[in-house]
Amino acid sequence: MSGTDMSNADVSNADMSNADVGNADVSNADVSNVGVILTVTPNPSLDRTYEIPSLDRGEVIRATGERMDPGGKGVNVSRAVAAAGRRTVAVLPLGGAPGALVADLLDAQGIEVAPVPVAGATRSNIALAESDGVLTKINAPGPELSSEEQELLLETVREQSRDADWIACCGSLPRGLAPSWYAEVVARAHAGGARIALDTSGRALLEALRERPDVVKPNAEELAEAVGRPLATVGDAVKAAEELREMGARAVLASLGADGQLLVEDTGTWFASARVDVVRSNVGAGDSSLAGFLIAGGSGPAALASAVAHGAAAVQLPGSVMPTPADLDPAAVTVTAEVPVDRELKEPVS
Secondary structure: OOOOEOOOOOOOOOOOOOOEEEOOOHHHOOOOOOOEEEEEOOOOEEEEEEEEOOOOOOOOOOOOEEEEEEEOHHHHHHHHHHHOOOOEEEEEEEOHHHHHHHHHHHHHOOOEEEEEEOOOOOEEEEEEEEOOOOEEEEOOOOOOOOHHHHHHHHHHHHHHHHHEEEEEEEOOOOOOOOOOHHHHHHHHHHHOOOEEEEEOOHHHHHHHHOOOOOEEOOEHHHHHHHHOOOEEEHHHHHHHHHHHHHHOOOOEEEEOHHHOEEEEEOOEEEEEEEEOOOOOOOOOHHHHHHHHHHHOOOOHHHHHHHHHHHHHHHOOOOOOOOOOHHHOOHHHEEEEOOOOOOOEEEEEEO
16 A cells, blocks of 8 residues: 555545445445454564664664554454444454453554464564555464364454454464464354454465455455456456455455556446555555555445545554544545546566
């Protein structure tokens, strides 16, 4: 979600089936039918973000600001949902002192935590955010889950999903979990009547597609990896998203970085973009975007507009701070069904 042109709007009451819907008001989304959003983060983290003037190797660097946040893609989705005033439950394995701190930080943000105790310590990650918007991340591998811990994680998801409208499964798998683990979660979620959103990559994404997740959220790099070819234009991204649907995804919400976002589903294809004046940090911006999509219903152009609105707001905040409704800028948003397929991507993926 880095760059200067991203999408941002929410247009639940407009007819957007075949036209450019332009700017819209994110604050008027109809989310009354959206219940609990359950998130699953198999490999959570304790994230420390330092704001620095520049990254000079071999030198002493004095930070101008610092933050400590609970991390992991699903955790960030829960944080963004909570910041929007909606109820969310976070399922995650936690261990050691870092795990206890993650639980405390989530509790302080009003997020219900369903912890799965594990023997290994929760990982700690470091992000270095330079003043020009460049971000350097150091991610630890995290603990290896035993077979008993893996089963307890699945059982906890099952128990917590009874009241969930959406289940968002996000991030990489920790050591010990097979690539098919997300596929098992999708199958169990559908058996329980819940909709599932999946934000992962590589083999874990491809194996989960056979269980037909309701929406998958790749970025441009993950989309290119999934179809095995480079993306040079918006049209290339549309074709790749359509291929993911042929492989099983019911809908594809694709982030194209500075170019905006695409939504490809049964009812149509839409493209959205928004102006971003200053990029401070893109940590968690994609997760905020997924949260915005789900709290606005999880389908259609209004949900796409909400997704980009949240993502665009997130990159203008420090560290992994999640935006509140007051941070959204509806005037910066454009959503259209006239997808600019010939537009070259500002950040093509080879």
